[in-house]
Amino acid sequence: MAATTAAPTPSLAKKPSFSLSYYVHTAICLIIMFGFGQLDPVAPLTPLGMNLIGIFLGVLYGWVFIEIVWPSLAGLLALMLIGGMKPGLLLNKSFGDPIVQMMFFIFVFCATINHYGLSRFISLWFITRKCVAGKPWLFTYTFLGSIFILGGLTSASPAAIIGWSILYGVCEVCGYKKGEGYPTMMVFGIVFAAQVGMALIPFKQAALTVFSAYETMAGTGIDYAKYMLLALIICALCSALFILMGKFIFRPDMSKLQNLDASRLDAEGSLNLTGVQKTVLVFLFLLVGLLLAPNFLPADFFLTRFLKSIGNTGIVILLVTVMACIKVEGKPLLGFKTMVDSGVTWGIVLLLAFVQPLSGAMAAKGSGITEFLIQILEPVFGGGSPLFFALFIGFAATALTQVMNNGAVGVAFMPIIFSYCQASGTSPELPLIMVVMGVHFAFLTPAASASAALLHGNEWSDTRAIWKTAPLAILMAYIVTAVITTTVGGVLFS
Numbered sequence: 001m002a003a004t005t006a007a008p009t010p011s012l013a014k015k016p017s018f019s020l021s022y023y024v025h026t027a028i029c030l031i032i033m034f035g036f037g038q039l040d041p042v043a044p045l046t047p048l049g050m051n052l053i054g055i056f057l058g059v060l061y062g063w064v065f066i067e068i069v070w071p072s073l074a075g076l077l078a079l080m081l082i083g084g085m086k087p088g089l090l091l092n093k094s095f096g097d098p099i100v101q102m103m104f105f106i107f108v109f110c111a112t113i114n115h116y117g118l119s120r121f122i123s124l125w126f127i128t129r130k131c132v133a134g135k136p137w138l139f140t141y142t143f144l145g146s147i148f149i150l151g152g153l154t155s156a157s158p159a160a161i162i163g164w165s166i167l168y169g170v171c172e173v174c175g176y177k178k179g180e181g182y183p184t185m186m187v188f189g190i191v192f193a194a195q196v197g198m199a200l201i202p203f204k205q206a207a208l209t210v211f212s213a214y215e216t217m218a219g220t221g222i223d224y225a226k227y228m229l230l231a232l233i234i235c236a237l238c239s240a241l242f243i244l245m246g247k248f249i250f251r252p253d254m255s256k257l258q259n260l261d262a263s264r265l266d267a268e269g270s271l272n273l274t275g276v277q278k279t280v281l282v283f284l285f286l287l288v289g290l291l292l293a294p295n296f297l298p299a300d301f302f303l304t305r306f307l308k309s310i311g312n313t314g315i316v317i318l319l320v321t322v323m324a325c326i327k328v329e330g331k332p333l334l335g336f337k338t339m340v341d342s343g344v345t346w347g348i349v350l351l352l353a354f355v356q357p358l359s360g361a362m363a364a365k366g367s368g369i370t371e372f373l374i375q376i377l378e379p380v381f382g383g384g385s386p387l388f389f390a391l392f393i394g395f396a397a398t399a400l401t402q403v404m405n406n407g408a409v410g411v412a413f414m415p416i417i418f419s420y421c422q423a424s425g426t427s428p429e430l431p432l433i434m435v436v437m438g439v440h441f442a443f444l445t446p447a448a449s450a451s452a453a454l455l456h457g458n459e460w461s462d463t464r465a466i467w468k469t470a471p472l473a474i475l476m477a478y479i480v481t482a483v484i485t486t487t488v489g490g491v492l493f494s
Helices: 020-038 047-065 069-081 087-093 098-115 118-127 136-153 156-174 181-197 205-218 224-250 275-295 302-325 336-343 346-363 369-381 386-400 406-424 429-438 450-456 463-492
Strands: none
Touching (some): 020 069, 047 346, 047 369, 047 406, 069 087, 098 336, 118 156, 118 275, 136 181, 136 224, 156 181, 181 224, 181 450, 181 463, 205 346, 205 406, 224 275, 224 429, 224 463, 346 369, 346 406, 386 406, 386 463
């Protein structure tokens, strides 16, 4: 036994592989980051503007071809060295930014939801309602709807994994096998719902990254309540149209679902909430309610004044503090270290910490970047309507997010939207919403998102099935977003 478990001798140990492409991409990333600014400025760009563009392009290259973490950190160092920002000011505008801190505490809060099994409860609760029994397509619509909500409350990857585990239970109970139409359609449909559903909540992950980048540039943000209403309508319609695509295009065998006893899916007793789970669920409702309350309550109401005084970041910190203070069987309801270790996606935090100071610097007059972008955009969009601009930039975001990180894609478009809206005097809400929604339609290629990578590796699906389904779903989602944003959004933000 000892011989089989002993470590290999140095002579026989496998040497780590040398990746030439990794170091080539690293060199290109750093050359762009620090070398672009050495080129002669193109008016109206200033030398500072050239350096800032170089830092942005270099980090963007690193995000696409390498990873998120160290290019973001290198970008912060570059802002200190050639970006005109003192270390103290930079750290205050990056890790000290309220949006970055809010992202951190949102991750901690969402990890608590997963820790107590509420994600599975939410999904199972919807599909075990009596009104969907014996109605296969209504059951499927409700199933996808629950994944939309789960994706919004947590993130796409855990929502997809939980959804798949429930789907496998459905297949076992009903007798579906790998390769049959219904499980093949639903393996993709669950990722589709999880990705689009992630756009529901504007104060977390990619949506927060993009909105905050624009807010840093413009000094004004978007009404979260109105955005959530639009996103909810878009998600509901996307789910309904996916069902129609299934019924008339994919046409799987639904007869096996006719007599499904959904109660058999809860083998672990997830629907029987404990007192602790109910407490965490109350905090979940409180989080959403308190973040949205200032948009509905009277401005002079004491609660409104209190919530505005601490801001969205303060609200999340307040709830995390209370949950950490509450003791359950001698232990905190929210074990802070455990939730940080299991729930915080540091890559997204670092991405946002880099984006916040860079966005403000790029929008400053001393860089000349805004004026430069206006000169470029004028011949392209000068004769077109703001509606055409919103639709075009939304389509571009939808296309690029299939091969790039969605947060990086969204951030890349913010200077363009800011410059166009400033020059034309139009409101930024419609193009902002088109971009934020578009970057969540990331499920065509493995590089599109983490959940897309999971999809391509799922043995219940295959690449051919994904490529037959995903382009239609992406086109459908884009059209739904365009119609709802330009009609309902045009009324809400007029």
